[in-house]
Every structure is written in C-alpha cells, then in structure tokens.
Amino acid sequence: MRTTHRKRIAIAGLGDIANKVYLPLLTAHPEVEVAGVMNRSLSKVEEITSLYRLERGTTKLDELLDWKPDAVFVHTSTEAHHEIVMACIERGIAVYVDKPLSYNLKESIEMAAFAESMGVLLAVGFNRRFAPLYREARDWISQSGEIESIVCHKHRMKLDSRSSRVTVYDDLIHMIDTLLWLSGEDHELISHQLKTNDQGALLQASGSIVTGNKGVGSFGMVRFAGADTETIELHGAGRTASVHQMETLQLHAAGAPGIIRTPGSWETILTRRGFTGCVQHFLGFLGKDPEGCELHAGRVLASHELCEELLMP
Numbered sequence: 001m002r003t004t005h006r007k008r009i010a011i012a013g014l015g016d017i018a019n020k021v022y023l024p025l026l027t028a029h030p031e032v033e034v035a036g037v038m039n040r041s042l043s044k045v046e047e048i049t050s051l052y053r054l055e056r057g058t059t060k061l062d063e064l065l066d067w068k069p070d071a072v073f074v075h076t077s078t079e080a081h082h083e084i085v086m087a088c089i090e091r092g093i094a095v096y097v098d099k100p101l102s103y104n105l106k107e108s109i110e111m112a113a114f115a116e117s118m119g120v121l122l123a124v125g126f127n128r129r130f131a132p133l134y135r136e137a138r139d140w141i142s143q144s145g146e147i148e149s150i151v152c153h154k155h156r157m158k159l160d161s162r163s164s165r166v167t168v169y170d171d172l173i174h175m176i177d178t179l180l181w182l183s184g185e186d187h188e189l190i191s192h193q194l195k196t197n198d199q200g201a202l203l204q205a206s207g208s209i210v211t212g213n214k215g216v217g218s219f220g221m222v223r224f225a226g227a228d229t230e231t232i233e234l235h236g237a238g239r240t241a242s243v244h245q246m247e248t249l250q251l252h253a254a255g256a257p258g259i260i261r262t263p264g265s266w267e268t269i270l271t272r273r274g275f276t277g278c279v280q281h282f283l284g285f286l287g288k289d290p291e292g293c294e295l296h297a298g299r300v301l302a303s304h305e306l307c308e309e310l311l312m313p
Contacts, residue, residue, distance in 0.1 A: 006033040007283055010069040012061070012084055013076035014039040014048050017098060021275050022073055027052045031283060038064045065091050070286050071121075074098065078170070082107045085122065089114050094121040094290075096282050099177070100169040101297060105308045112297035115290070123282045123295035126177045126303070130277030132263065133249040137234050137241035138182055140251055145237025150217035152179045152232045155225035164194060164202040167223070168307050172205055175219040176310075177303035178232065179209065185302055186212030192310050207310055246273055 009032050011018060026032050036056030039045050045057035058064055061084060064072070071094040074084050081102055088095045095115075101108035101124055115122035128134055141147045152175040160167040180187060192207035206220035215236070233242045240252040251259040263272045270276050278295065285293040293299075 006031055007071065007286055008033050008035040008067075008069045009071050009073060010035045010038065010064050010067055011073045011075065012038045012064060013074060013080075014041075014044050015075060015077075018073075018075040019048075021270060022075060022279070023048065023052060025270060025275065025279050026073065027054075029279070029283075035067045035069045036064065061087055065093065069093060071096060071282075078103055082111060085111050086114060089118050089120045089122065092118065092120055094123075094286055096123045096125060096279075096295075099124050099126055099300075100173055100304055100307070101301075102304075103165055103169050105304055108297075108301060108304045112301050115297055119290070121282075121285055121290035121293060122297040123285075123293055124297055124300045125275075125278055126174070126181070126295060126300055127274035127278045128174055128178045128246075129181050129294060130274035130281060131243075131246050132267075132272065132274070132277070133243045133246055133261070134178065134182075134232065134274070136261070137232065137243050137249055137251075140241050141234045141236050141239050144239050144253075146213050146215065147182065147211075147234050148213075148215040148236035150179055150182050150211070150215070150232070150234055152176075152182075152218070153220045154230045155220075155222045156228050157225055159197070159201055159203070159223050161199070161201055163200050164196045164205075165311055167202040168194075168205065168311060169304075172202075172219070172221045172310075173303055173307055175221065175230075176207075176306050177300060179217050179219050180303055180306065182232070182234065183209065183211035183215065183217050184213070185299070187217070187302070187306075189306060189309050194310055205310060207306075 027034055037048050038058050042059050049057040072088045074097040085095050101111055154175045187209040190208050190210055194205040195203045202223055204222045209217045231244050238254040242250045249261040290296050
C-alpha cells in the first residue's frame with residue numbers, strides 16, 4: 001500500500017498564536033510530523049513537549065536547525081523574525097512566519113530577497129486570504145465581471161498603547177493585505193491619513209487606492225469604536241457582496257432577492273478565519289516552486305510597503 005510522506009515541521013516560538021492556532025492544527029494534521037519545538041523559556045518547552053507528547057524541544061535555534069525539518073513555523077516576537085528566518089533560509093529550510101515579516105521594511109525586503117535568491121519558500125501567514133467567506137465573496141463578484149469597488153474596515157473599542165507603527169503592522173495590515181489581495185495586488189495609493197495621540201498610539205487610520213483595473217478600494221481602522229468589528233464590501237458587475245466578522249456573507253444582485261450565508265456548524269473557527277486553508281496551502285508548496293504560493297514573501301511585500309507609506313509623515 002502506498003504511504004504518504006509526512007512533512008517534518010519544527011515550531012519556533014510558543015506564545016499565544018502558536019498555542020491557539022498552530023500547535024492544535026499541526027499536531028493533528030495527518031500529513032505532518034512535528035519534529036520538535038523551540039522557545040526561549042525552557043519551562044514552556046517542557047510544558048508543550050509534555051502536553052503534545054513531542055520527542056524534542058530546545059531553547060537553541062542551531063539545535064532546531066540541526067533536526068533538518070522540511071519547514072519551520074516561526075511564531076516568535078516580530079523583532080526576532082529576521083534572525084530566525086535568515087538562519088532557516090541559509091540552511092535551505094522553508095519558512096512559514098507570522099505577519100508582519102518585520103516592523104522594519106528594509107528587513108522585510110532583505111528576507112524576501114534572500115529567500116528568492118536561495119530558491120527557498122518564505123511564506124507569511126495572512127490567514128484572511130483563505131477565509132472561506134472572503135473567497136466566496138470575491139469569486140461571486142468575479143463570476144459576473146470585474147470587482148470595481150472594495151472596502152475593508154476593522155475597528156476596535158480599545159486603544160493599543162504601543163506605537164502606531166506596531167499597531168499598523170500588527171493589526172491594520174490585515175485589512176491592507178486583504179484589500180490588495182482582493183484587488184489583484186496591482187495598486188496605487190492615492191490618499192491616506194493617520195492620527196495618533198500625544199503618546200504616539202494609533203487613534204485612526206485610513207487610505208484609498210486605485211486598483212489595476214481602474215477600480216477603487218479603501219481601508220480603515222478606528223481604535224475608539226463602539227464595537228469590535230471587521231467588515232468587507234465588494235461591488236461590481238451589478239453585484240454586491242459583504243462579509244461581517246468572517247461569519248456572515250450577504251450577496252445581492254440587481255433585480256434578485258438577497259442571499260445570506262453562514263458557515264456550516266461543523267466548520268471550526270480556525271477554518272472560518274482561514275488558518276486551516278492557509279496552513280494546507282503552505283504545506284502543499286513544500287518542495288515545489290515557491291513562486292506559485294499565494295503567501296510567498298515577494299507576493300505580500302506590497303502590504304508591508306503600503307503600511308510604510310501610511311506611516312510616512
């Protein structure tokens with residue numbers, strides 16, 4: 001009987017996102033063998049290796065690389081991405097890293113360029129590209145014609161006390177990347193504004209683009225809203241699609257009754273938010289041409305560049 005080769009995956013960084021998303025997904029994945037985990041805290045390594053019955057754990061990057069995994073999932077602090085990603089690529093090991101690549105655009109460009117020069121897959125985990133309702137909204141408009149208008153908004157009730165740079169790169173980048181993905185990634189930023197408080201924390205930000213097909217798009221975030229919300233709207237070819245909280249899709253066509261769709265009760269929250277599809281897509285490109293991956297660093301670098309444009313004085 002033919003057996004499927006399981007991908008050997010190492011995980012670097014065992015914080016919230018690793019615990020809530022990637023450890024549950026990868027340890028249960030039938031095509032994955034978790035080769036081991038790494039974290040600065042030895043007690044955290046021991047906790048996770050015991051919980052998931054993993055054979056290996058370490059606090060040293062060199063030791064993780066010596067395991068020769070097929071890929072490393074990097075879920076450390078953003079400040080540590082550059083060192084870890086560059087070391088993995090130098091060894092020819094594929095990388096899946098949390099967004100953003102870096103808070104420093106120069107570092108992001110350097111990582112993307114090094115991966116391309118080495119022919120190694122470096123993917124950035126923009127999960128919304130694989131949120132089922134976002135994909136259905138995009139495809140439904142595209143079946144009729146061009147997407148001519150895109151609106152992507154994410155609002156929060158609480159201020160992020162960190163710098164506006166960190167909030168833009170950590171949070172608003174989701175809407176920026178979703179907008180560029182939906183627009184075909186060819187764009188020109190035509191207007192933008194960013195407002196901070198006296199301590200430099202983000203209060204609100206927004207921007208508008210012209211897309212490659214001469215459509216328009218906009219993104220926005222308010223940090224003192226009355227509710228935590230995320231909404232996208234697509235318009236074109238006599239159709240409108242809107243998605244609220246990645247949970248409810250509304251479809252409207254001129255002269256036809258509206259349609260409301262919600263995820264199946266069997267779909268997990270990780271599937272609804274695109275993480276399951278994101279991981280599966282990455283795994284499917286291990287050993288293949290990195291250029292075909294929708295998440296490869298060269299393809300999502302534009303989202304980082306737009307963040308930088310927004311932050312320019």
